[in-house]
Amino acid sequence: MMKSLKILIIDDEQLIRWSLEKHLSARGYTVFTAENGEEGIKIHESQNPDVVFIDNKLPKMQGLDVISKIKANDEDTCVIFMTAYGSIETAVKAMKLGASDYVNKPFSLKEIDILIEEISGKLKINKELQILRRQQKDVVTFDHIIGQSSEIKQIIQLSKKIADTEATTILLLGESGTGKDLFAKAIHNSSSRKDKPFVTINCSSLPETLLESELFGHEQGAFTDAKKLKKGFFEIAEGGTVFLDEIGEINLATQLKLLGVLENRTVRRLGGSKDIPVEIRIIAATNKDLKKTVEEKSFREDLYYRLKVFQITIPPLRAHKADIIPLAGYFISHFNPQFRKNIQSISPPAQEMLIKYNWPGNIRELRNVMERAVILETDTILKSESLPGEIIYVQDEPIKKNGLQEKPGSISENEPLTENASLYEMEKQTIIHALKKANNNQTKASKFLGITRDTLRYKIKKYEL
Numbered sequence: 001m002m003k004s005l006k007i008l009i010i011d012d013e014q015l016i017r018w019s020l021e022k023h024l025s026a027r028g029y030t031v032f033t034a035e036n037g038e039e040g041i042k043i044h045e046s047q048n049p050d051v052v053f054i055d056n057k058l059p060k061m062q063g064l065d066v067i068s069k070i071k072a073n074d075e076d077t078c079v080i081f082m083t084a085y086g087s088i089e090t091a092v093k094a095m096k097l098g099a100s101d102y103v104n105k106p107f108s109l110k111e112i113d114i115l116i117e118e119i120s121g122k123l124k125i126n127k128e129l130q131i132l133r134r135q136q137k138d139v140v141t142f143d144h145i146i147g148q149s150s151e152i153k154q155i156i157q158l159s160k161k162i163a164d165t166e167a168t169t170i171l172l173l174g175e176s177g178t179g180k181d182l183f184a185k186a187i188h189n190s191s192s193r194k195d196k197p198f199v200t201i202n203c204s205s206l207p208e209t210l211l212e213s214e215l216f217g218h219e220q221g222a223f224t225d226a227k228k229l230k231k232g233f234f235e236i237a238e239g240g241t242v243f244l245d246e247i248g249e250i251n252l253a254t255q256l257k258l259l260g261v262l263e264n265r266t267v268r269r270l271g272g273s274k275d276i277p278v279e280i281r282i283i284a285a286t287n288k289d290l291k292k293t294v295e296e297k298s299f300r301e302d303l304y305y306r307l308k309v310f311q312i313t314i315p316p317l318r319a320h321k322a323d324i325i326p327l328a329g330y331f332i333s334h335f336n337p338q339f340r341k342n343i344q345s346i347s348p349p350a351q352e353m354l355i356k357y358n359w360p361g362n363i364r365e366l367r368n369v370m371e372r373a374v375i376l377e378t379d380t381i382l383k384s385e386s387l388p389g390e391i392i393y394v395q396d397e398p399i400k401k402n403g404l405q406e407k408p409g410s411i412s413e414n415e416p417l418t419e420n421a422s423l424y425e426m427e428k429q430t431i432i433h434a435l436k437k438a439n440n441n442q443t444k445a446s447k448f449l450g451i452t453r454d455t456l457r458y459k460i461k462k463y464e465l
Contacts, residue, residue, distance in 0.1 A: 005120060006030045008049040010040035010066060011082065012058055016105075020053065023109050024116070037061030041069050048074065051119055054099075056083040056090060064093055071098035076126075078119050082107075140185035146330050149320035155312060159183055162310045163190040169262060171307040172285040174314035177364030180285040181245065183314060188241040193281060196240030199233045204246040212254055213270055222271025234267045234278050241281045247307070248288035248299060255300045262306050282307075317359040317366065324354050327363060331370035332382065341374050343382050350384040357391045360454060390455040393427075428463045431456070435465070 007029050009020050017033040024031045032047055034040035037058045044052065052070060056063040067079055081094035084105035091102040100122075101115065142156050162170060163186075170187065172180040181200070188198045201214060217232030233242055250258070261267055262282065266275035284307050293299035317324065325346065332343050346354070359365055373386040384392055431449065438444035446456040 005051065005116070005123075006032070006047060006049040007116075008032045008034065008040060008043055008047070008052045010034045010037065010052065010058065010063075011055040012036060013055070016055070019109075020112070023112070027113070027116075029116075035059075037063070037066040037069075040066060041073075044070050044077070045073060049077065050123060051078045051080065051116070053080045053082055056081065056094075064090070064097060067094055067097045067099055078123065080115065080119075139189055140182055141189050142186045145179070145182055145186060146327050147320070147323050148326055149322040151315050151320040152323055155183075155314060159187055159312055160190060162312070163187040165310075167310050168265075168281050169307055169309055170281070170283045171290075171309075171311045172283060172314065173290070173311065174285075174287060175316045175362055176287045177362030178314045178316060179363050180287075180314055181243070183312065184241075184243045184245075184283045184285060187283060188243075188281075191241075191281070193240050197237045198241050198243065199237040200243045200245065201233055202245045204249040208251050208254060211250065212257070215254075216257065216267050216269055217272075218270035219272045222269070226271065229269075232267060232269065234261060234280060235276060237278075237280050239279055241283060244282060244284045246286060247284040248286040248290060248293055252298075252300060255303050259300065259303045259306060262303075317362045321355055324359075324366065325351055327366055328354055328370055331367050332374055335371050335374040339374055341377065342380055343374060343377055344380045346382045347384065350382055350387060353384055353387060353391050358458060360458060390451045393451065427459070428465075431459055431463065432465065435460075 007024055009017050009031065010033075011017050011020075012035050014035070017035065021031045021033055032043050032049060034043050038061060040052070040054070043049075054063045054066050054070075058066065063081065063083075067081070070077055070079060075098065079094075079099040081091060081099040081102040082105060083090055083102065094102055100119070103111065103115065142160060145152070145156060147153060147156065172183055174180050184200075185198065188194060201211075203211060206214060213226075213230070213232070215232050215234060217230050217235055218226045220226060220229045244258075261278070264275070265279065266277050268275050290299055290304050290308075294301045294304050317327075328346060332346070335341070336343055354366075361368070369388060369391065372388065373382055376386040377383065431445070434445040434448045435442075437448060442453055442456055442460075446453045449456065451459075
């Protein structure tokens with residue numbers, strides 16, 4: 001029985017309203033009542049009940065009219081039509097208007113209980129179907145990963161091979177924004193575990209004590225707020241996959257417990273005394289250099305080698321620039337309907353700027369840039385004017401003469417610009433002047449230049465300032 005079911009009773013007979021409210025409330029349901037159709041419609045709009053009992057004969061507005069209004073407001077509401085006249089013809093009209101069932105007055109409370117139980121079962125099935133449809137719609141496979149470059153194609157092929165194996169640990173490496181979560185989902189959905197749970201937890205977003213409770217679960221009374229037993233994600237994901245994002249952020253104590261899960265295939269809840277077998281695949285991901293963290297003693301060496309049995313390194317966007325324009329096109333198609341635009345292509349100058357840019361935020365940054373550009377663009381062609389300043393003002397690499405690259409910084413801070421000065425030199429001198437004006441305050445300098453602080457840092461590194 002769905003204890004959280006909300007029920008609305010619309011009937012002008014006070015005794016009917018009172019008896020049904022008392023009986024259904026005692027059964028654990030949330031009950032609202034109305035003595036006429038207008039009041040019932042207002043309650044329906046504000047409370048969104050799951051089930052509505054509607055009497056046929058109501059003051060001001062007939063029950064059939066109320067059904068029409070309610071179904072127009074929310075077609076998923078389950079309507080039960082009540083009639084004291086046993087009129088099959090009226091009941092048929094109610095069913096045609098969207099009523100799920102009807103009941104003749106006088107009725108017994110047992111009859112109502114049976115009806116509610118049937119409705120509860122149907123609503124539960126419908127809810128599960130909605131969840132399933134939503135999950136199927138959101139399923140990510142390797143077909144959803146955009147990539148024409150040889151680098152990404154090789155990574156996809158390697159990931160497919162690993163997905164088909166019985167490997168229980170996979171390590172995904174790569175900078176932030178490269179799409180490690182997409183690869184994790186695609187691996188799961190291409191494996192024999194695809195019909196089992198896929199559980200994601202970001203290890204950097206939770207305090208360590210809460211992270212342990214989420215991963216391993218806890219027994220009732222394990223700590224102050226542990227009011228009841230709770231299964232952890234490792235148990236919940238039985239037969240499926242647990243995706244541990246930002247694995248490099250967990251502390252050494254939790255690392256040791258995680259190693260125990262990998263080695264023994266068991267978990268022990270916080271406050272528990274027995275080991276619980278689990279059959280799961282763990283996909284861990286990080287943008288850190290784990291080898292370096294091992295050397296720094298902040299990550300366990302044994303856990304590192306246990307995780308990297310199957311290691312997949314996803315390259316940054318700047319390392320597979322052939323995918324920038326296809327990805328940009330994909331994001332435009334995604335945002336077009338959302339912002340009611342009809343952008344069909346990207347202008348050649350805008351394409352050139354997108355390719356030249358270094359994309360420190362990788363695919364995530366490209367997605368954000370495309371969202372902004374789609375909002376700003378008024379034409380069917382996305383032009384460079386719709387791109388942010390840090391992309392528009394990216395300059396060429398140092399000019400090459402006789403096949404050799406010129407040494408950067410060939411003009412001094414105070415040297416006036418000449419007609420022969422390269423764009424590279426002009427940009428470098430402009431940044432030097434901005435930093436000097438801002439007394440080396442990068443935030444102020446970036447505002448003078450009209451670029452982000454991250455872009456300024458990148459250029460400072462680029463020009464070795």
